[in-house]
Amino acid sequence: MASNPMYQFNVYRIGPEIKLGSVDISFTNASLFMVISSLAILIIFNLGAKKKTLIPDKLQLLSELSYSFVAKMISDTAGSKAKPYFSFIFSLFMFVLFCNMFGMIPYAFTVTSHIIVTFVLAAFIFIGVTIIGFIKHGLGYLKLFVPSGVPMVLLPLIVVIEIISYLSRPISLSVRLFANMMAGHTMMKVFGGFVISLGIVGGWLPLSFSVALTGLEILVAFLQAYVFAILTCIYLNDALNLHH
Amino acid sequence: MLKKIVILLFVTCFACLNTVFAAESGGMPQLNPEFWISQIFWLIITFGILFTILTKVILPKISDNLETRKSQILENIETADKQKEESQKKIDEYEKIILESKLKAKSYFNEAREKILDDINKKRAALEKDLDEEISEVEKELSDLKNKSGEKINKIAAETSAELIKELIGEDVNSSSIAAIVEDQSKINKVRKDV
Numbered sequence: 160m161a162s163n164p165m166y167q168f169n170v171y172r173i174g175p176e177i178k179l180g181s182v183d184i185s186f187t188n189a190s191l192f193m194v195i196s197s198l199a200i201l202i203i204f205n206l207g208a209k210k211k212t213l214i215p216d217k218l219q220l221l222s223e224l225s226y227s228f229v230a231k232m233i234s235d236t237a238g239s240k241a242k243p244y245f246s247f248i249f250s251l252f253m254f255v256l257f258c259n260m261f262g263m264i265p266y267a268f269t270v271t272s273h274i275i276v277t278f279v280l281a282a283f284i285f286i287g288v289t290i291i292g293f294i295k296h297g298l299g300y301l302k303l304f305v306p307s308g309v310p311m312v313l314l315p316l317i318v319v320i321e322i323i324s325y326l327s328r329p330i331s332l333s334v335r336l337f338a339n340m341m342a343g344h345t346m347m348k349v350f351g352g353f354v355i356s357l358g359i360v361g362g363w364l365p366l367s368f369s370v371a372l373t374g375l376e377i378l379v380a381f382l383q384a385y386v387f388a389i390l391t392c393i394y395l396n397d398a399l400n401l402h403h
Numbered sequence: 404m405l406k407k408i409v410i411l412l413f414v415t416c417f418a419c420l421n422t423v424f425a426a427e428s429g430g431m432p433q434l435n436p437e438f439w440i441s442q443i444f445w446l447i448i449t450f451g452i453l454f455t456i457l458t459k460v461i462l463p464k465i466s467d468n469l470e471t472r473k474s475q476i477l478e479n480i481e482t483a484d485k486q487k488e489e490s491q492k493k494i495d496e497y498e499k500i501i502l503e504s505k506l507k508a509k510s511y512f513n514e515a516r517e518k519i520l521d522d523i524n525k526k527r528a529a530l531e532k533d534l535d536e537e538i539s540e541v542e543k544e545l546s547d548l549k550n551k552s553g554e555k556i557n558k559i560a561a562e563t564s565a566e567l568i569k570e571l572i573g574e575d576v577n578s579s580s581i582a583a584i585v586e587d588q589s590k591i592n593k594v595r596k597d598v
Contacts, residue, residue, distance in 0.1 A: 165431060170438040182440050189438070190445035197453040204457065208464035213475060219468070226465045246458040253457075254450055275439045276446055341433065 164348035168272055168341065189276070192268045196257035204253075225253070229388070236389060237396035244395060251280070252388035259340060259380030263373070271383075272340035274333060281333035284391050292398035303397060332390055339383050343376040553589075560585045 172185045207222025215223060229249045233241050241248075255271055262269025270276055292300040304321040305314070350372060353365035561582040568576050 168432040170432060170435075170442070172438075179444075183438070184441045184444040185438075186445070187438055187441055189442050190449070193445050193449040197449045200453060201456055201461070204461045204465070208461050208468065211468055211471065213472060215468075222461075222465055223469055226462070226469065246462050247454060249462065250450070250454040250457045254453060270446075272433070273442060274433050275442050279443050279446055280450075337433070341431075 162352065164345045164352065167268070167344060167348055170273070188268045189270055189273065192258065192261055192270050196254060196261050196270065199261070200250075200253045200257050225249075232385075232389060233392050236392040238400060240399040241392065241395050248388055248391055248395075251284075251391060252384055255280075255336065255387050256381065256384035259384055260377070262340065262344065263377055263380060269340050269344055271336055272344055274337045277333035277337045278329065280387075281329040284332070284394065285329040288391075288394045288398045291395070292401075295399060296401050300398070300401065302401060328394060332387065336383050336387055339379055343372070343379055347372050347376060557582065557585050557589060560589070 170187045170189050172187055173191055174186050176183065177185045203218060204222045204225075207218040207220075210216065210219060212219070226249070229252055230245060233245055233248055237244075258270040261267050262272065289300075292303070296302075304318050304325065306317060306321065309317050347369060350365045350369040354362040354369060357365060561578065564585060565576060565578055565581050568574075568581070
């Protein structure tokens with residue numbers, strides 16, 4: 160039968176065991192792909208930013224298009240006040256996108272398919288956004304939990320719901336990305352296994368499924384990075400422009 | 404055919420679910436906390452470095468590039484507009500010059516024509532005058548000749564007839580009588596001719 164489809168998510172040590180006190184911080188395959196993704200981003204965008212020509216070449220065009228894409232996304236969702244956070248959202252979007260895309264290469268490891276990675280990112284965003292909100296509005300930021308135009312009777316219930324929904328943001332943000340990546344890669348592995356086990360006679364159906372799934376997964380890889388970035392923008396918008 | 408495909412699909416889905424559940428029993432490696440700290444550590448390091456370099460080095464360059472391109476394009480458009488205006492001015496000037504020169508050419512042409520016409524008229528008048536003079540002269544000469552010729556012919560006729568008579572008779576005849584006879588004869592001739 161097909162090999163375990165969850166095997167691809169195994170993390171293992173590369174090189175020697177590194178210990179910081181009693182904590183194991185060894186370099187693993189996950190770390191390797193984080194480094195590869197970051198390096199790829201840095202190389203591509205550095206090459207794209209190097210030349211100053213009026214008519215951009217391909218890499219320059221790529222980097223400038225992504226720059227204006229993210230800039231437009233931020234200004235559309237969070238307004239002009241969010242400009243100082245552009246570089247963070249840009250790095251976040253690129254990091255998630257490249258990790259997702261590198262995961263699509265066969266035998267590669269998908270960094271974002273691990274809940275701990277996405278959760279750390281989401282928690283960082285959550286804490287950062289909350290701090291920004293309190294700095295900008297002081298205790299007035301708590302008005303976020305009190306929507307205007309709600310009858311006094313319903314208010315306690317609504318406030319509780321709002322608080323729960325606010326606190327569940329990092330969980331929903333991280334689980335969305337992690338679950339999408341894991342499910343997609345598991346499916347691909349399963350169908351890939353069926354191609355082998357059904358052989359030359361029946362293997363064509365799962366093979367065609369596999370091909371279609373690959374296209375879908377590339378779309379999902381982009382889409383989830385986009386969703387991750389745009390949700391960050393929306394949370395940031397809540398913190399910067401208090402509407403309630 | 405369709406039935407076969409549907410059945411095959413069902414079988415595949417079933418088998419797929421089976422494998423997934425079988426895998427689930429092995430547990431998700433994501434929930435194994437063995438390397439959590441390591442992952443967090445390396446995530447912070449890689450993302451931190453990525454963020455720092457992008458913020459400090461690369462993104463300013465890209466935004467700089469975009470800005471300079473924007474300003475350069477705006478500048479180019481401005482200069483293009485200026486040049487367009489200039490060329491429009493030049494075209495206007497050129498058209499003005501052409502119009503003026505056309506008018507000038509017309510006036511020159513008219514002047515020249517008038518001059519030539521004047522000249523022609525003068526010359527024609529002079530020529531006509533000359534011709535008139537010559538004609539009148541010739542007419543005078545002709546009339547003179549006409550008047551003189553009658554007398555001369557009569558004289559010659561009288562002389563020749565006097566000589567003829569001398570030869571024939573051997574005697575001199577009064578020349579005045581001969582002249583009278585010749586005159587009468589010529590008159591008769593003239594009357595005959597007129598008739």
